[in-house]
Amino acid sequence: MATPSSQRGRVVVFGVTSPIGRAVAARFARDGHPLVVTGRPGPELDRIASDLRLRTGQTVEAHGVDALSRAELADWWRKTCVEGEPGQSLEPPEGVVVCWGDMPEQDEGQREAARLCQMIDVNVAATFVVMEAVAATLEAAGRGFLCVVTSVAGDRGRPSNYLYGATKAAQSTALEGMRVRLGKRGVAVVDVRPGFVDTGLTWGRPGVFLAASPDSVAASIERAVRKGRGVVYTPFFWRFIMLAIRMIPGPLFRRLSL
Amino acid sequence: MSDLGSDGANALPARALRSKRQSIHGWGHYPVEECSLYRPERFSELAEVVASAEEPSLIARGLGRSYGDASLNGGGGVVLSERLDRILDFDRETGVVWCEAAVSLAELIDVFLPQGYFFPVTPGTKWISLGGAIAADVHGKNHHRDGSLSNWLEEFRLLTASGEVLRCSREENADVFWATAGGMGLTGIVLDARLRLKKIDTGFVNVDYEKAPNLDAALESFLLRDEAYDYSVAWIDTMASGSKLGRSVLMRANFAGESDLPANRRGDRRFEGVSGMPSVAVPFHFPSATLNNWTLKLFNEFFWGVHRDGRVLAGADRFFYPLDTVHHWNRVYGTQGAIQYQAVIPPPHEREGLAAMLELLSRKKLPSFLAVLKPFGPKGDGLLSFPRPGYTLSIDLPVSGGGGDFPAIARELDEVVLRFGGSVYLAKDSCLHPDSIESMYPQIATFRDVLQRVDPERRFQSSLSRRLELAGKA
Numbered sequence: 118m119a120t121p122s123s124q125r126g127r128v129v130v131f132g133v134t135s136p137i138g139r140a141v142a143a144r145f146a147r148d149g150h151p152l153v154v155t156g157r158p159g160p161e162l163d164r165i166a167s168d169l170r171l172r173t174g175q176t177v178e179a180h181g182v183d184a185l186s187r188a189e190l191a192d193w194w195r196k197t198c199v200e201g202e203p204g205q206s207l208e209p210p211e212g213v214v215v216c217w218g219d220m221p222e223q224d225e226g227q228r229e230a231a232r233l234c235q236m237i238d239v240n241v242a243a244t245f246v247v248m249e250a251v252a253a254t255l256e257a258a259g260r261g262f263l264c265v266v267t268s269v270a271g272d273r274g275r276p277s278n279y280l281y282g283a284t285k286a287a288q289s290t291a292l293e294g295m296r297v298r299l300g301k302r303g304v305a306v307v308d309v310r311p312g313f314v315d316t317g318l319t320w321g322r323p324g325v326f327l328a329a330s331p332d333s334v335a336a337s338i339e340r341a342v343r344k345g346r347g348v349v350y351t352p353f354f355w356r357f358i359m360l361a362i363r364m365i366p367g368p369l370f371r372r373l374s375l
Numbered sequence: 376m377s378d379l380g381s382d383g384a385n386a387l388p389a390r391a392l393r394s395k396r397q398s399i400h401g402w403g404h405y406p407v408e409e410c411s412l413y414r415p416e417r418f419s420e421l422a423e424v425v426a427s428a429e430e431p432s433l434i435a436r437g438l439g440r441s442y443g444d445a446s447l448n449g450g451g452g453v454v455l456s457e458r459l460d461r462i463l464d465f466d467r468e469t470g471v472v473w474c475e476a477a478v479s480l481a482e483l484i485d486v487f488l489p490q491g492y493f494f495p496v497t498p499g500t501k502w503i504s505l506g507g508a509i510a511a512d513v514h515g516k517n518h519h520r521d522g523s524l525s526n527w528l529e530e531f532r533l534l535t536a537s538g539e540v541l542r543c544s545r546e547e548n549a550d551v552f553w554a555t556a557g558g559m560g561l562t563g564i565v566l567d568a569r570l571r572l573k574k575i576d577t578g579f580v581n582v583d584y585e586k587a588p589n590l591d592a593a594l595e596s597f598l599l600r601d602e603a604y605d606y607s608v609a610w611i612d613t614m615a616s617g618s619k620l621g622r623s624v625l626m627r628a629n630f631a632g633e634s635d636l637p638a639n640r641r642g643d644r645r646f647e648g649v650s651g652m653p654s655v656a657v658p659f660h661f662p663s664a665t666l667n668n669w670t671l672k673l674f675n676e677f678f679w680g681v682h683r684d685g686r687v688l689a690g691a692d693r694f695f696y697p698l699d700t701v702h703h704w705n706r707v708y709g710t711q712g713a714i715q716y717q718a719v720i721p722p723p724h725e726r727e728g729l730a731a732m733l734e735l736l737s738r739k740k741l742p743s744f745l746a747v748l749k750p751f752g753p754k755g756d757g758l759l760s761f762p763r764p765g766y767t768l769s770i771d772l773p774v775s776g777g778g779g780d781f782p783a784i785a786r787e788l789d790e791v792v793l794r795f796g797g798s799v800y801l802a803k804d805s806c807l808h809p810d811s812i813e814s815m816y817p818q819i820a821t822f823r824d825v826l827q828r829v830d831p832e833r834r835f836q837s838s839l840s841r842r843l844e845l846a847g848k849a
Contacts, residue, residue, distance in 0.1 A: 136416065136458070160418070161417050161418075164461040164463060164475075165461060167461065167462070167463050167464060168460075168461035168462050168463065171462040171463075171464070171465055171486060172462060172482075172486055222387070316416065317390055317391070317393075317414070317415075317416045317420065317458075318390070320393055320395060320414050321387075321393030321394050321395045322387060322393065
């Protein structure tokens with residue numbers, strides 16, 4: 118068990134109940150960062166938080182947060198991570214990692230409008246609200262990092278998952294602009310794009326290859342944040358796969374069934 | 376992420392019910408069976424898998440360290456517990472840890488050894504899940520003093536076939552508690568458990584080595600001197616014959632006190648006796664010719680020769696997990712692997728029984744370099760628990776080479792074991808015949824009654840349970 122040798126800044130992880138979120142939280146905790154973690158309220162969140170505390174000896178503040186609360190997330194951020202107790206004012210966090218995401222099946226998104234809107238609410242609305250709230254705080258502080266786990270799916274709209282892909286492309290584009298804005302203030306904005314990740318989403322699914330473990334994605338996130346990278350593909354070879362896919366000319370792309 | 380290349384025409388089942396058809400095997404690489412693997416990431420998904428009628432039967436699997444088919448379910452479902460691996464609570468006053476079943480001994484040691492707590496009953500590897508340890512009611516070098524794992528188990532929650540979660544302890548659902556400890560996963564799926572850890576002063580042990588020239592000397596030494604040791608075991612030379620039959624190197628230990636440590640290891644450094652990941656790996660399967668009578672005889676002579684009587688201070692890792700330091704050590708047996716055979720011979724004929732087994736091995740020139748002899752203490756109350764008073768002998772038999780006809784050899788060993796009223800360890804078994812089960816596990820009738828209560832439709836089965844008809848004749 119690591120007893121933190123130096124007290125480093127707080128790291129906030131949104132979506133700690135996802136395998137990547139849990140792995141990222143564990144890594145930053147082991148590195149000496151107290152954590153603030155969020156997930157859907159319930160026993161899963163409590164278990165993961167207890168586990169993190171016991172394994173790392175680190176302070177872990179767990180908050181049940183519903184990503185579907187959208188605009189209210191800005192208030193939540195202000196109360197929890199900026200102001201703290203009334204009259205108090207907290208140290209700005211050292212960094213934020215957003216690991217949540219909703220990924221229904223493509224055909225379900227095409228058929229069920231409500232399900233489609235839910236995905237957009239989480240991946241776009243909630244994520245953008247959080248990004249802006251965090252950006253304001255880090256911009257004022259003049260240091261820190263914001264990392265969002267997007268996906269290679271955003272690199273090109275493909276018939277097999279363009280709805281999900283579009284929400285991820287939205288995240289990546291917003292991050293792109295934010296990177297310039299916050300870069301001027303010394304804040305790193307990192308876009309981590311995993312390919313297949315070995316979780317329940319890919320388990321037993323045909324066509325999945327070289328699925329990365331959640332911990333290896335977490336390791337990439339940690340590395341990228343330390344080095345202040347911009348866009349990171351994990352594992353690295355996805356950069357080349359997506360480059361190739363992006364280069365396929367339209368007429369040819371239309372004839373393939375990707 | 377998407378499915379590149381899939382046109383989405385085949386609708387996938389709901390996420391929790393997706394499975395992967397894969398060939399899996401135990402630690403001995405035999406047998407190999409194709410099963411449908413499920414890997415739930417939260418309790419609700421696990422409950423869905425158990426409730427669904429998708430598979431004819433299910434068995435839970437942790438880290439797959441049982442040697443034979445205990446965690447296999449050919450043609451059925453296997454539930455991988457690995458993602459439900461959270462440590463939930465630790466009470467410093469009582470030393471009781473509460474954690475989910477997939478947490479491994481290795482992780483518990485990693486987290487709690489620096490706080491002065493060791494795993495109370497550990498087998499020869501720390502890479503086993505708590506759930507698996509309960510299912511096999513594992514024992515360690517300290518059985519004569521501390522009993523098997525169930526001795527330290529306070530309670531656990533069990534997901535049964537009906538979907539009900541039973542809290543089991545000595546006071547509540549005690550029959551299910553004792554059917555589950557050693558019950559090879561047949562009562563259901565353990566969700567989480569409370570276990571008492573052992574308080575220790577340092578991460579080091581004082582090991583006393585003593586060479587015994589033959590079996591009688593070894594048994595005498597165990598009898599006379601074991602009282603002074605918490606941990607006691609002997610490496611035994613199965614190739615020795617005649618007057619040297621059963622010559623052994625006894626290795627007995629106690630945890631060291633802080634004053635036993637060199638000055639530079641005291642204080643904060645006193646728990647640094649356990650290393651982390653394996654440092655060396657066997658990179659490939661050894662060609663089957665490597666392990667044969669000659670190389671074995673050489674190894675055994677070397678092992679016997681190199682040990683001297685005396686005391687050594689060793690890190691806990693080195694003493695408890697010598698094989699864990701070599702990743703994939705089972706590859707030295709070649710691609711066909713090895714079977715492990717472990718039996719116990721009860722009083723009053725321990726000496727004759729052990730001698731008969733050793734003579735059989737020596738006569739057939741069966742190479743085995745991991746042979747271990749150990750006295751057991753009193754029996755626990757697990758209905759299918761293996762450890763009971765007597766001596767236990769474990770050997771490995773490579774599937775190729777001398778051990779090639781291992782079912783026949785195992786049968787011959789079984790005959791010796793049965794003749795002397797002994798039993799075979801199910802967690803290592805791949806060859807036992809169902810006829811032997813009732814004499815080896817006399818409480819099996821009670822076990823079957825409990826199964827009738829918690830799993831009347833036989834939803835939980837493994838290839839082992841079917842082979843040995845553990846739940847009764849179909």
